[in-house]
Every structure is written in C-alpha cells, then in structure tokens.
Amino acid sequence: MNFIGHAQTWWGNIDRNHEQAAMYPQGPVTPGGLTDRYLADYPNMFGDLSAGSGRNSLTRDEEHAREFLxxxxxxxxxxxxxxxxxxxxxxxxxxxxxxxxxxxxxxxPTLEKILGRNARRIMRL
Structure with a gap:
C-alpha cells in the first residue's frame, strides 16, 4: 500500500524546526524535517506537490528545494x-x-519523473 503526503502540514514539515501552527511557513528550511525523513525511510511514502502548500515548499528556500527535488x-x-x-x-x-x-x-529525466513517470509507476498505469 502506498501513501501520498499532501497539504500544509506535510509540506511545512520539510523543515526540522517547523512551527506546527504555521500553514504556509516562510524563510530558510532547516534540513531533516519529518517529511524529508518519511520520504527517505519509507519506500511506500510519496509526496504530492500540488496546491499552494506544494508550491510554497518549493519557493520558500529554493536552494533547499533543488536538493530536496x-x-x-x-x-x-x-x-x-x-x-x-x-x-x-x-x-x-x-x-x-x-x-x-x-x-x-x-x-x-528527473523532471519527467516528477511530472508523470512516478505517478504512472506507483499507480501501475
């Protein structure tokens, strides 16, 4: 069974020091957040980059986002x-x-994975 993380709390937790009340946190990311760890530790855990929360995770600290991606x-x-x-x-x-x-x-090749290849693979399409 696969799990797909999504929304504000999921993406806020890319930051190890995430303040849980902040729905759209700003500023630099401290590496090692729960989301990063879950993606690394669980082969059946995935992340959906949709909505404002996914976009915010990419734009709040672009240097971190490049490495995260x-x-x-x-x-x-x-x-x-x-x-x-x-x-x-x-x-x-x-x-x-x-x-x-x-x-x-x-x-x-990495962009192709994120834009569709990963979804097709985990959904067996």
Missing amino acids: KRHQDKLLFGSDCPDRFGQGEQCIGANTLEILGRLVEDE
Whole structure:
C-alpha cells in the first residue's frame, strides 16, 4: 500500500524546526524535517506537490528545494489542483508550479519523473 503526503502540514514539515501552527511557513528550511525523513525511510511514502502548500515548499528556500527535488526525485508527484481542463482557471496554480519545477530541476529525466513517470509507476498505469 502506498501513501501520498499532501497539504500544509506535510509540506511545512520539510523543515526540522517547523512551527506546527504555521500553514504556509516562510524563510530558510532547516534540513531533516519529518517529511524529508518519511520520504527517505519509507519506500511506500510519496509526496504530492500540488496546491499552494506544494508550491510554497518549493519557493520558500529554493536552494533547499533543488536538493530536496534531486534527493526525492523518485518519490515526488506533480499535481495541478486546476479546477478546469485548460489550466488557466482563477484557482489554478499548476502552470506556476510547472514554471518553478522547470527552474529548480536540473535535468530532464528527473523532471519527467516528477511530472508523470512516478505517478504512472506507483499507480501501475
């Protein structure tokens, strides 16, 4: 059985010193948070990068995000959270998350994993 972590508490806990009341923490990440450890320690644990929480985890400390994406490239899943099929709805942040991933991920094979290959693998599609 696989588990996919998502939302504010999951992504806030990339930081070892995360203040649990903070839904969208800002500033530098202290490595070694629960999320990082769960992804490293449990082969059936994955992370969904959708919504504002996923985007915030990428933008609050881009140096940390680059290494996090590289380290967990086989465990991360892109999600758009777009309520329309064109990716341009008012609440859609997927296009922005794609731009951020394109900037932070250093090679095409890793980006392909995050954008779909990992999801297909764990869902056996």
